[in-house]
Amino acid sequence: xxxxxxxxxxxxxxxxxxxxxxxxxxxxxxxxxxxxxxxxxxxxxxxxxxxxxxxxxxxxxxxxxxxxxxxxxxxxxxxxxxxxxxxxxxxxxxxxxxxxxxxxxxxxxxxxxxxxxxxxxxxxxxxxxxxxxxxxxxxxxxxxxxxxxxxxxxxxxxxxxxxxxxxxxxxxxxxxxxxxxxxxxxxxxxxxxxxxxxxxxxxxxxxxxxxxxxxxxxxxxxxxxxxxxxxxxxxxxxxxxxxxxxxxxxxxxxxxxxxxxxxxxxxxxxxxxxxxxxxxxxxxxxxxxxxxxxxxxxxxxxxxxxxxxxxxxxxxxxxxxxxxxxxxxxxxxxxxxxxxxxxxxxxxxxxxxxxxxxxxxxxxxxxxxxxxxxxxxxxxxxxxxxxxxxxxxxxxxxxxxxxxxxxxxxxxxxxxxxxxxxxxxxxxxxxxxxxxxxxxxxxxxxxxxxxxxxxxxxxxxxxxxxxxxxxxxxxxxxxxxxxxxxxxxxxxxxxxxxxxxxxxxxxxxxxx
Amino acid sequence: xxxxxxxxxxxxxxxxxxxxxxxxxxxxxxxxxxxxxxxxxxxxxxxxxxxxxxxxxxxxxxxxxxxxxxxxxxxxxxxxxxxxxxxxxxxxxxxxxxx
Numbered sequence: 001x002x003x004x005x006x007x008x009x010x011x012x013x014x015x016x017x018x019x020x021x022x023x024x025x026x027x028x029x030x031x032x033x034x035x036x037x038x039x040x041x042x043x044x045x046x047x048x049x050x051x052x053x054x055x056x057x058x059x060x061x062x063x064x065x066x067x068x069x070x071x072x073x074x075x076x077x078x079x080x081x082x083x084x085x086x087x088x089x090x091x092x093x094x095x096x097x098x099x100x101x102x103x104x105x106x107x108x109x110x111x112x113x114x115x116x117x118x119x120x121x122x123x124x125x126x127x128x129x130x131x132x133x134x135x136x137x138x139x140x141x142x143x144x145x146x147x148x149x150x151x152x153x154x155x156x157x158x159x160x161x162x163x164x165x166x167x168x169x170x171x172x173x174x175x176x177x178x179x180x181x182x183x184x185x186x187x188x189x190x191x192x193x194x195x196x197x198x199x200x201x202x203x204x205x206x207x208x209x210x211x212x213x214x215x216x217x218x219x220x221x222x223x224x225x226x227x228x229x230x231x232x233x234x235x236x237x238x239x240x241x242x243x244x245x246x247x248x249x250x251x252x253x254x255x256x257x258x259x260x261x262x263x264x265x266x267x268x269x270x271x272x273x274x275x276x277x278x279x280x281x282x283x284x285x286x287x288x289x290x291x292x293x294x295x296x297x298x299x300x301x302x303x304x305x306x307x308x309x310x311x312x313x314x315x316x317x318x319x320x321x322x323x324x325x326x327x328x329x330x331x332x333x334x335x336x337x338x339x340x341x342x343x344x345x346x347x348x349x350x351x352x353x354x355x356x357x358x359x360x361x362x363x364x365x366x367x368x369x370x371x372x373x374x375x376x377x378x379x380x381x382x383x384x385x386x387x388x389x390x391x392x393x394x395x396x397x398x399x400x401x402x403x404x405x406x407x408x409x410x411x412x413x414x415x416x417x418x419x420x421x422x423x424x425x426x427x428x429x430x431x432x433x434x435x436x437x438x439x440x441x442x443x444x445x446x447x448x449x450x451x452x453x454x455x456x457x458x459x460x461x462x463x464x465x466x467x468x469x470x471x472x473x474x475x476x477x478x479x480x481x482x483x484x485x486x487x488x489x490x491x492x493x494x495x496x497x498x499x500x501x502x503x504x505x506x507x508x509x510x511x512x
Numbered sequence: 513x514x515x516x517x518x519x520x521x522x523x524x525x526x527x528x529x530x531x532x533x534x535x536x537x538x539x540x541x542x543x544x545x546x547x548x549x550x551x552x553x554x555x556x557x558x559x560x561x562x563x564x565x566x567x568x569x570x571x572x573x574x575x576x577x578x579x580x581x582x583x584x585x586x587x588x589x590x591x592x593x594x595x596x597x598x599x600x601x602x603x604x605x606x607x608x609x610x611x
Contacts, residue, residue: 081576082554088580089547092587096536096543100594212566219568227570228562229554239555243548267595274591281580288576499520506529507606509516 003306003319012153012328019191019336020168026183030176037372040177041108041351045512047182047262053275056259058185060087060250060276061192061283062341063145063311064403067334069284070317071310073291074303077218077226080291082233084284086243090250091277098251099273101422103266104504104511109348110257110414111356114421114436117497119429121361126436128356130413131254133440134406135349136390138253139342141402143391145311146338148399152312153331159392166388169343173350173380178262181343188333188340193279195333199314200286202321203293214289217296226295238467242404245471249407252414255348266508293317311399346383353379404469405447412439412474420482422505425498427482428491435482442477446470519609528601535593539586546582550575 034040047055065087073080106112111127143162150161172180207213218226233239250256260269294303294313297320306312318330354375359367367375394402417435420427447453449464467473503509519525553561553575561572 078570078572078576081572082551085547085550085576085579089543089583092543092583092590093540095587095590096540100532212569215566215568215573224562224568224570227568227573229558229572233551233555236552236555239551240548243551247547267599270591270594274587277584277587281584285577285580500516502520502529503516503609506525506532507519507602507609509606509609 003302003316009324009328011325012331015328015332016154016335019187019332023184023187023336023339024168024171026187027172027176027180030180030183033179034175034177035373036369037108037355037376039179040373040376041258041347041355042261043178043182045262045264047272049263049268049271050275051182051186052259052263052268052272053279054189055182055185055262056256056272056276057279057283058189058192058340059255059259059344060280061189061337062142062403063149063334063338064141064399065283066192066196066287066337067145067149067311067314068399068403069287070291070294070314071303071307071312073288074294074298074313075300075310076230076232077222077292077295078228079230079232081288082229082242083246084288086246087250088277088281088284090247091273091280093247094251094256095270095273095277097419098422099260099270100266100508101505102257102418103260103263103269104506104508105422105501106257106261107512108258108261108355109351110252110254110418111352114417114432115360116421117494117501118421118427118432118491119493120365122429122433124356124360126433127414127417128352130252130409130417130436130440131352131356132349133444134252134410134414135254135345135352136386137402137406137409138255139345139349139387140390140394140397141399141406142338142342142345143387144394144397144402145399146335146342147391147395148307148311149331149334149338152307153315153335158395162388162391165339165342165391166384169339169346169387170381170384172339172343173346173384174377177376178347181340181347182259182262184340184343188336189279191333192337193283195330196283196286196290199293199318199321199330200289203289203297203317206293206297211289214292214296218292221296222300226292237472238469241467241472242469244475245404245408245411245469248411248415248471248475250410252410252412252418253406254352254414255344258348258351265511290314290317297321309399342387346380346387349383350376350379353383405444408443408447408469408471408474409440411471412443412478413437414439416475416478416482420479420486424483424486425495426486428486428489428494430489430491431482431484431486434485435478438481439474439478443470443474446474514608516609519605524601525605528598528605532594532598535590535598539590543583543586546579550579 115123147158147161294317298316319327451463454463563571
């Protein structure tokens, strides 16, 4: 098939500019309302449940969700659905385990919760390491995705694309803080949900609005195996390990957890998670239809011909369904998706640097409002430049793999310490620090010696560690280390504060 | 009116915290069984999910969609319980604590 991918079309550029202009307009409006730290990091805790539900969806539905899952389903068939379900089941787990404590104990970052009754300095430093590592890995995935996407869509060189993303995103975060970032997420989530809904309807319209007819066409063209579970997960241990990372990784993603502080109270936070689960669930139910549609209407050879990873399946399908204008629209939506996620990640990374490290470690919690906002902005610029450099450095890496890595680190480094700090009276400062560091370094190490890197990238014969995803080992180790170290150390202060903490955790007395 | 210590020691507060975790753990178990059941079926019993339920549609497709729907319903159950039952009790206890 003839495609105009790689050649900038008037409609693609038009849609792209419309989106950038709208979001910059939002930033201009938000900038006038961003003065205090609370406004910069937490949008003044004034975001409504519905808005936050959309913003959470916006933060979570990254390019990996849209382009990645559509591509995976188009090339691998049914197996792509495993990722779709795995990325959703984290939301109820988040709700049941940490929603209230997270909202009631924290102020701006999840480290506020971990460090609540422990010694501030060591715990803040460790949490910042875990948090920043997660955010950086996630950012690299998004930046690499953005560069390749823009290069393919508009024909702009990869490095120039990185700089465009970096600059636009920095403008959002720097001037508009959390208020602008939230609205950018909302705009993006609505555009993405609408765009994918239209695509799904257009695909189904080719098959008499009957999914059965679509599956018949898939079976006819690619064989029945495309509709059956295949080789993506083989051994039960590997499958559960991947499942754990996908599910519990969410509970350690700093940019998602941070959204809990943008709403007024736990009640609003819960409602916003319900909205988010609805939007994201709906999205993951319809995205496979887009993937299957692409495998029939575009064809696997054409998809892999453009991009080996299959990431261009959805844009190619858009061109088949609605011509160049629709391609332009979907391209712009995909770009907005990445831009918004990177903005959210940058804000989370900057808050770890400025709120956790600068204010609470270096200044021991004493810093004026102006000073805090200034440091937050400097941290944002540092993080933005870092994102662009890493994006250029990691050019050509597999996006889904990098996201998987971020989830593995999140569920191993951040989640165990967060949960133990909330529920276990005897948890100590030493326990928290060792748990976070064990989770962070073990998960990274195990990924390096796993089949994915050791065999596929370094071309060694056999992997030292057999599992593709380390979560089952690294997360368990982080829990064990946290528990064992806490049992052999004493932290009387932390134990004494646990009871007071309970009133705040469960009754929100003293919550900010 | 109670002091914070009296509240912490009160039966009502302890039972509220207990109830919260019972609800959370029960729902979490249902979620784990649903999701890891699905994952283990994929890993260990592919032919089961490959069964045809329509002319071409496999059983795996409604199962995948089912996991997503169950997740949403579980979330909804928790939110309805927490916002209507738990929060009312929280407010009542909160008002009893001396500021």
